[in-house]
Amino acid sequence: MTSSRVAVLGAGGFIGSRVVESFHLQGWAEVRPIVRRISGLARSRRFNLDSRIADGCDAQALRAALAGCEYVVHAIAGDNATIVGTVEPVYRAAEHAGVRRIVYVSSASVHGQSPAPGTDENTPLREDQPIAYNNAKVKAERRFLRMRENGRVEAVMLRPGIVYGPRSPWIGGFANELLTGRAFVVEGAHGVCNSIYVDNVVRAIQLALTAPGADGHAFLVGDEETVTWRELYEPVTRAFGIPFNEIPSIKGSVPAQSSFERMLCFRDSKLGQALLPAFPLRLRHAMYTGLAAWLQYPPGGSPYVMEAEPAPVPDLERTLLQTCAWKLPSDKAKHMLGYSPQVSFTEGCRRSVEWLGFAGYPVLHHGGG
Amino acid sequence: MNANIAPGQPVNVALLGCGSVCSIYHAPALEQLAQSGIVRVAGIFDPDGEAVARLTERFPSARRMSLPDDLSGMDLAIVASPPAFHARQSIDALRAGVTVLCEKPMASSVKEGDAMIAAAAESRGLLAIALVRRFLPATQAVRSILANRMLGELRTVACFEGGPFRWPARSPSFFDRSQGGVFLDVGAHMLDLLVWWLGVPDGVDYEDDAMGGVEANCRFVLQYDSGIRVAGRLSRDWELPNRYLFDCAKGWMSWMPTEPESVQIGFHDTSFALGAELHDRTVSFGRPAAGRKSINFQQAFILQICNVVDAMHRRASLVASGADALKSLRLTHECYRLRKLMNMAWLTDIESATARAEAGRVP
Numbered sequence: 021m022t023s024s025r026v027a028v029l030g031a032g033g034f035i036g037s038r039v040v041e042s043f044h045l046q047g048w049a050e051v052r053p054i055v056r057r058i059s060g061l062a063r064s065r066r067f068n069l070d071s072r073i074a075d076g077c078d079a080q081a082l083r084a085a086l087a088g089c090e091y092v093v094h095a096i097a098g099d100n101a102t103i104v105g106t107v108e109p110v111y112r113a114a115e116h117a118g119v120r121r122i123v124y125v126s127s128a129s130v131h132g133q134s135p136a137p138g139t140d141e142n143t144p145l146r147e148d149q150p151i152a153y154n155n156a157k158v159k160a161e162r163r164f165l166r167m168r169e170n171g172r173v174e175a176v177m178l179r180p181g182i183v184y185g186p187r188s189p190w191i192g193g194f195a196n197e198l199l200t201g202r203a204f205v206v207e208g209a210h211g212v213c214n215s216i217y218v219d220n221v222v223r224a225i226q227l228a229l230t231a232p233g234a235d236g237h238a239f240l241v242g243d244e245e246t247v248t249w250r251e252l253y254e255p256v257t258r259a260f261g262i263p264f265n266e267i268p269s270i271k272g273s274v275p276a277q278s279s280f281e282r283m284l285c286f287r288d289s290k291l292g293q294a295l296l297p298a299f300p301l302r303l304r305h306a307m308y309t310g311l312a313a314w315l316q317y318p319p320g321g322s323p324y325v326m327e328a329e330p331a332p333v334p335d336l337e338r339t340l341l342q343t344c345a346w347k348l349p350s351d352k353a354k355h356m357l358g359y360s361p362q363v364s365f366t367e368g369c370r371r372s373v374e375w376l377g378f379a380g381y382p383v384l385h386h387g388g389g
Numbered sequence: 390m391n392a393n394i395a396p397g398q399p400v401n402v403a404l405l406g407c408g409s410v411c412s413i414y415h416a417p418a419l420e421q422l423a424q425s426g427i428v429r430v431a432g433i434f435d436p437d438g439e440a441v442a443r444l445t446e447r448f449p450s451a452r453r454m455s456l457p458d459d460l461s462g463m464d465l466a467i468v469a470s471p472p473a474f475h476a477r478q479s480i481d482a483l484r485a486g487v488t489v490l491c492e493k494p495m496a497s498s499v500k501e502g503d504a505m506i507a508a509a510a511e512s513r514g515l516l517a518i519a520l521v522r523r524f525l526p527a528t529q530a531v532r533s534i535l536a537n538r539m540l541g542e543l544r545t546v547a548c549f550e551g552g553p554f555r556w557p558a559r560s561p562s563f564f565d566r567s568q569g570g571v572f573l574d575v576g577a578h579m580l581d582l583l584v585w586w587l588g589v590p591d592g593v594d595y596e597d598d599a600m601g602g603v604e605a606n607c608r609f610v611l612q613y614d615s616g617i618r619v620a621g622r623l624s625r626d627w628e629l630p631n632r633y634l635f636d637c638a639k640g641w642m643s644w645m646p647t648e649p650e651s652v653q654i655g656f657h658d659t660s661f662a663l664g665a666e667l668h669d670r671t672v673s674f675g676r677p678a679a680g681r682k683s684i685n686f687q688q689a690f691i692l693q694i695c696n697v698v699d700a701m702h703r704r705a706s707l708v709a710s711g712a713d714a715l716k717s718l719r720l721t722h723e724c725y726r727l728r729k730l731m732n733m734a735w736l737t738d739i740e741s742a743t744a745r746a747e748a749g750r751v752p
Contacts, residue, residue, distance in 0.1 A: 041740070062571075063625075063626060185735065375733075
């Protein structure tokens with residue numbers, strides 16, 4: 021494979037940057053990092069690589085960027101419009117460039133954050149899930165399949181679960197919450213965490229790029245072990261010398277929308293979008309910020325109050341994730357791709373904590389065990 | 390030559406380089422100063438015609454310069470081109486009798502920095518470096534508090550700056566090896582402040598994560614014979630609170646570059662800390678008092694140009710001269726000379742071996 025050229029779209033992101041790093045340092049392929057804007061080059065330019073700039077929605081820029089590449093890894097992150105909107109331009113540009121196969125880094129979220137027992141790749145997907153990100157990923161996968169039906173470039177979809185490791189929001193974000201006193205878990209974090217260490221994702225991508233018979237298929241991929249969210253978080257809390265039991269554990273609920281959230285919903289609704297342009301921008305901005313402040317801090321409260329931190333309120337995503345009861349299987353990937361997680365959960369946690377120290381966090385105890 | 394500028398007449402400014410730093414920071418400051426009749430933007434140069442056109446819209450009377458050394462009629466050149474061009478353009482301007490305000494880092498090498506200072510000396514011209522943070526009241530307050538030992542003897546400094554890289558760079562060449570990585574970029578400010586506050590260190594240690602390219606992360610230690618230890622960390626990769634924390638015998642002080650108008654101070658024997666917003670000193674009823682809020686980061690750019698203009702009129706000395714900047718530039722390159730590869734414990738053995746090989750290979 022070392023003679024093959026692999027374009028990595030989203031090379032500045034968490035997964036994309038590790039793909040670039042690993043493929044290049046392993047000498048597994050000639051890597052071409054592609055990022056949306058120049059500022060996205062910071063991570064990939066640590067290496068002397070032929071990096072390119074191309075927006076994932078800009079077919080023309082992509083054509084030039086993908087020229088000469090045999091394989092494409094699509095690891096573009098972004099808002100829901102970006103998730104869906106990059107599929108067609110990337111596919112068409114890949115076709116123009118004569119790319120053999122695209123591996124799309126989708127997400128296990130297509131099955132929801134708390135999939136029903138028995139869920140696997142054969143479970144029908146829905147586009148009406150309560151979390152918009154999930155629907156966007158479903159739409160993106162379906163678009164890829166439609167493009168493939170009429171196109172020449174092979175397409176393989178990977179559905180990793182909770183990807184953790186160096187630069188992971190699940191690790192760094194939780195560390196930030198811990199160190200600013202904002203961390204909490206839902207119902208003891210005893211729910212199943214469908215974890216996958218980032219290097220196991222990289223391995224799955226590597227296999228999916230060349231595995232025969234994988235074209236048109238989607239594969240769930242995860243770590244070997246079945247672990248809970250507590251097991252993912254504990255190495256991080258231990259790294260900072262914080263006993264896990266000191267982290268507030270709250271009851272999960274499907275939270276009702278706050279007034280502020282309802283206001284945002286109106287702003288984003290068809291009616292809101294139709295009415296709002298009638299008002300000057302400054303007035304809209306003033307109304308928005310003023311109303312937001314008023315809704316959050318309504319006047320008339322007594323100054324005689326005991327100082328207390330407001331109780332955390334779990335969002336829907338966190339509630340569903342941390343009460344999940346099903347370990348998604350990687351059996352299909354094992355059979356068809358030859359996938360086998362190469363990094364154990366314990367080792368993945370250890371490396372994640374080592375990264376926290378690298379990034380400048382005040383780590384007291386290294387090691388995930 | 391600079392003495393020929395008549396007081397009261399606007400200083401003719403040439404803008405060399407129309408990239409992001411120019412359009413975001415220098416141009417708005419110059420617009421304000423032009424309205425006040427202090428400067429007139431008289432010439433603009435950039436090889437990118439579109440960038441010149443955008444800036445010419447803001448300064449319609451400026452002529453498009455065909456070459457960066459086409460400086461006739463100019464009094465002051467603001468060199469905001471990529472660092473690889475700083476030395477050449479500054480030296481040409483100084484030799485033409487034009488004062489220079491050069492963006493940081495002042496040069497790509499110490500040799501170039503030396504040549505710039507020599508050119509300034511030979512031409513008896515003024516060479517200022519845009520180390521704009523020296524104009525912030527917060528950094529001046531830090532300097533004063535440390536110099537006067539208001540919190541007792543300084544023991545350690547811990548500083549972190551950076552986060553996911555967001556600067557609207559206009560060319561991928563921003564990440565060329567010749568331009569350095571995060572250490573030469575944001576590090577130019579960090580090292581300048583540290584040297585300005587504490588002096589040149591007696592020992593240094595440095596490591597980064599460049600593996601054939603430019604570093605996105607680096608870590609350094611400055612050691613002083615007095616026992617002060619500075620631990621610095623810069624990143625274009627991951628964000629932690631951007632903060633300088635000074636631990637002193639009696640208390641601590643913190644300054645955040647993202648909040649340039651305030652400092653925080655705490656005492657080891659109290660449970661509270663001061664979140665101090667900086668104000669101009671004034672007099673009220675014959676007594677000292679805090680006046681209006683001190684300048685913000687954007688106003689520091691105005692002050693920076695005013696300082697150069699005042700120096701041209703011999704009304705002030707430069708706050709950040711080429712000689713000042715050379716101290717931190719020397720330190721930067723001493724660090725690069727000593728560089729080691731950061732330990733990235735998540736790499737596999739094969740990856741680590743390649744990383745070490747690539748780190749030692751300069752393309």
